[in-house]
Amino acid sequence: MAVGDLQKTVGRNLRTYRLQRGLSQEAFADLLGVHRTYMGGIERGERNLTLKSLERIAEQIGVDPGELIYEKKSDQVTAD
Known part of the structure; x- marks a missing residue:
């Protein structure tokens, strides 16, 4: 796995969960308590999340x- 691949994977997975819930990036960011541009950076794999942030986001969307x-x-990604 190349450097940055994990960030991109997390971003793709978050985008998939967001789209399955029918949420805009802005609505999803509001739900998570972050700015829309920050959420966009996460989805594009440009933001390096801390483990604490990853855990908080996962909890907010109801996934491990x-x-x-x-x-x-x-x-393979299922919606709740």
Whole structure:
């Protein structure tokens, strides 16, 4: 795995969860208590999340933090 791949995987997974919930990036950012541009940076893999932030985001969307860090096919990510 190359440097930065994990950030991109987390971003893709978060984007998938957001879209499954029918939320805009702005609404998702509001739900998580972060700014929209910060959320966009996370989704693009440009932001390096702390473990604490990853855990908080996972809790807010109701998934185990591990669900966000592993690459999966888009059809493997399930909505609550």
